[in-house]
Amino acid sequence: MAIDPGSIQALTFDVFGTVVDWRSSIIREGEDRVRSGAIGWTKLDDPHRMALDQLLVDFKITGLSEAEIDHLNRAWHRLEPWPDTVPGLTRLKRRFILATLSNGNVALIVNMARRAGLPWDAVLGAEVARHYKPQREAYLTTAAMLGLRPEQCLMVAAHNGDLAAASSFGLRTAFVPRPTEHGPGGEADVEPARDWDVVADGFAGLAARLGC
Amino acid sequence: MAIDPGSIQALTFDVFGTVVDWRSSIIREGEDRVRSGAIGWTKLDDPHRMALDQLLVDFKITGLSEAEIDHLNRAWHRLEPWPDTVPGLTRLKRRFILATLSNGNVALIVNMARRAGLPWDAVLGAEVARHYKPQREAYLTTAAMLGLRPEQCLMVAAHNGDLAAASSFGLRTAFVPRPTEHGPGGEADVEPARDWDVVADGFAGLAARLGC
Numbered sequence: 001m002a003i004d005p006g007s008i009q010a011l012t013f014d015v016f017g018t019v020v021d022w023r024s025s026i027i028r029e030g031e032d033r034v035r036s037g038a039i040g041w042t043k044l045d046d047p048h049r050m051a052l053d054q055l056l057v058d059f060k061i062t063g064l065s066e067a068e069i070d071h072l073n074r075a076w077h078r079l080e081p082w083p084d085t086v087p088g089l090t091r092l093k094r095r096f097i098l099a100t101l102s103n104g105n106v107a108l109i110v111n112m113a114r115r116a117g118l119p120w121d122a123v124l125g126a127e128v129a130r131h132y133k134p135q136r137e138a139y140l141t142t143a144a145m146l147g148l149r150p151e152q153c154l155m156v157a158a159h160n161g162d163l164a165a166a167s168s169f170g171l172r173t174a175f176v177p178r179p180t181e182h183g184p185g186g187e188a189d190v191e192p193a194r195d196w197d198v199v200a201d202g203f204a205g206l207a208a209r210l211g212c
Numbered sequence: 213m214a215i216d217p218g219s220i221q222a223l224t225f226d227v228f229g230t231v232v233d234w235r236s237s238i239i240r241e242g243e244d245r246v247r248s249g250a251i252g253w254t255k256l257d258d259p260h261r262m263a264l265d266q267l268l269v270d271f272k273i274t275g276l277s278e279a280e281i282d283h284l285n286r287a288w289h290r291l292e293p294w295p296d297t298v299p300g301l302t303r304l305k306r307r308f309i310l311a312t313l314s315n316g317n318v319a320l321i322v323n324m325a326r327r328a329g330l331p332w333d334a335v336l337g338a339e340v341a342r343h344y345k346p347q348r349e350a351y352l353t354t355a356a357m358l359g360l361r362p363e364q365c366l367m368v369a370a371h372n373g374d375l376a377a378a379s380s381f382g383l384r385t386a387f388v389p390r391p392t393e394h395g396p397g398g399e400a401d402v403e404p405a406r407d408w409d410v411v412a413d414g415f416a417g418l419a420a421r422l423g424c
Contacts, residue, residue: 097322107359110309110333121322123334127357145339147319 003154003172003197005210010146011092012124012139012171014157015102015109017181017188019118020079024180058103058132076108081116082178088203091212093119101125101142101155103132122146134165143171156206160193167194174198176206215366215384215409217422222358223304224336224351224383226369227314227321229393229400231330232291236392270315270344288320293328294390300415303424305331313337313354313367313378315344334358346377355383368418372405379406386410388418 016022056064057076089098099122100109109123122145126132129141143153150170157163158178167173173196181188192199200206228234268276301310311334312321321335334357338344341353355365362382369375370390379385385408393400404411412418 097326099322105359106334106336106357110311110358114309114333121326121335122318124318128340145318146322147317 005095007152008096008154008172008210009148009152010097010099010143011154011156011174012099012101012142012166014133014155014159014162015100015104015112016079017178018156018158018176019081019085019100020112020116021082021178021181022076022079023183023186025079058105058126076104076112078115079112081118082202084202084204086117086119088207089119091207092203092210093121095210095212096154097121097146099124099142099146101133101139103138133162136165136169139166139169139171154197154210158189160189163196164194167196172197174200174206174209176200176202217307219364220308220366220384220422221360221364222309222311222355223366223368223386224311224313224354224378226345226367226371226374227312227316227324228291229390230368230370230388231297231312232293232324232328233390233393234288234291235395235398237291270317270338288316288324290327291324293330294414296414296416298329298331300419301331303419304415304422305333307422307424308366309333309358311336311354311358313345313351315350345374348377348381351378351381351383366409366422370401372401375408376406379408384409386412386418386421388412388414 013019053064092098098120100120101124102109103126104112105127106123109120109125112118113120113123124142124145126138128145129138131137131141133139139155140150143150146153151172154172154174155163155166156174156176157166158176158181160175163173163175175192175196175198177188177190179188179190180186198206198209200209225231265276304310310332312332313336314321315338316324317339318335321332321337324330325332325335336354336357338350340357341350343349343353345351351367352362355362358365363384366384366386367375367378368386368388369378370388370393372387375385375387387404387408387410389400389402391400391402392398410418410421412421
């Protein structure tokens with residue numbers, strides 16, 4: 001192992017893809033809503049359209065109706081965790097502070113956590129830092145608000161790009177690939193792009209690697 | 213009851229005095245540390261000195277040594293909840309979002325919560341808003357980050373002044389007096405200064421009044 005768990009005080013988590021399975025959640029939501037007759041098929045049949053709409057929200061691109069934005073918000077507030085997420089976080093929380101470091105806004109992450117039972121100690125990241133990842137302020141404000149130096153924080157993400165940014169600002173890095181994030185045959189990051197401090201198979205694997 | 217619980221989405225909590233018993237915690241801490249020989253009596257025998265030092269930290273007044281500040285931080289991170297706090301919050305959490313709206317910084321509130329088992333959904337308030345109570349930004353930024361209008365938030369505090377500020381910015385108000393906050397014979401707010409939306413006896417009483 002390239003890291004001493006004793007040097008880490010907090011784990012900071014990317015959320016979309018890393019903690020929750022946004023693609024399957026959105027597809028299932030679409031299927032259920034279509035079955036119930038609540039919406040037409042064309043509204044939710046394409047997860048890429050949903051991913052685009054999420055970006056519109058995250059980056060405050062306007063032009064959508066209030067009803068459309070509300071609808072999108074409600075869907076993304078209902079994302080489901082990966083199966084290993086809740087038991088893994090529960091193990092990790094015994095030893096480490098668990099904070100979100102997501103581009104998702106506070107209300108979205110809070111509502112998702114309440115529904116899915118995600119035991120965050122703090123919801124931080126882009127909105128609190130007033131800068132989106134991969135900007136340095138998103139990472140460094142999160143560490144500072146936890147009262148920690150960057151190297152006392154371990155960024156956990158399924159995305160090499162997120163870890164590259166975190167590493168450049170002094171955080172330690174844990175790569176937890178989610179091979180099916182983009183569905184079967186999708187282009188998820190399955191291999192570490194660099195020699196990250198930790199590479200683990202799911203949150204159970206992460207907990208084991210960190211001695212929890 | 214002057215309030216419809218259905219109109220409330222979130223409870224925002226003052227922490228020092230309202231959620232935790234800072235006076236007894238600091239006294240007990242002082243006694244224990246003196247008994248163990250860790251520090252001399254003069255260091256912690258006066259809770260008012262500790263309260264003053266806490267204000268120095270809250271308001272970023274410098275001049276203390278790093279060791280002194282660290283020591284103070286550790287003591288305040290170990291504050292004990294009132295006996296009704298954890299069971300009351302647990303009941304309230306089933307129905308409402310629970311967020312801190314304290315002048316305490318994020319790290320302090322997070323460490324306190326981990327030790328005491330306080331089930332916050334979000335740690336917000338002064339540091340996140342970058343303004344201290346009773347400034348309007350502390351209250352309104354907290355509501356906005358929860359994705360709520362001020363009137364969808366119920367400010368819970370043992371202090372009439374905190375509620376007066378919250379009310380002036382549109383939040384609803386719940387007064388939960390803590391008569392012994394300043395010790396036997398101390399000058400705590402024991403009576404509501406105004407017709408607050410809710411007046412409750414402890415967090416169990418608050419949960420009952422809100423239908424939890």
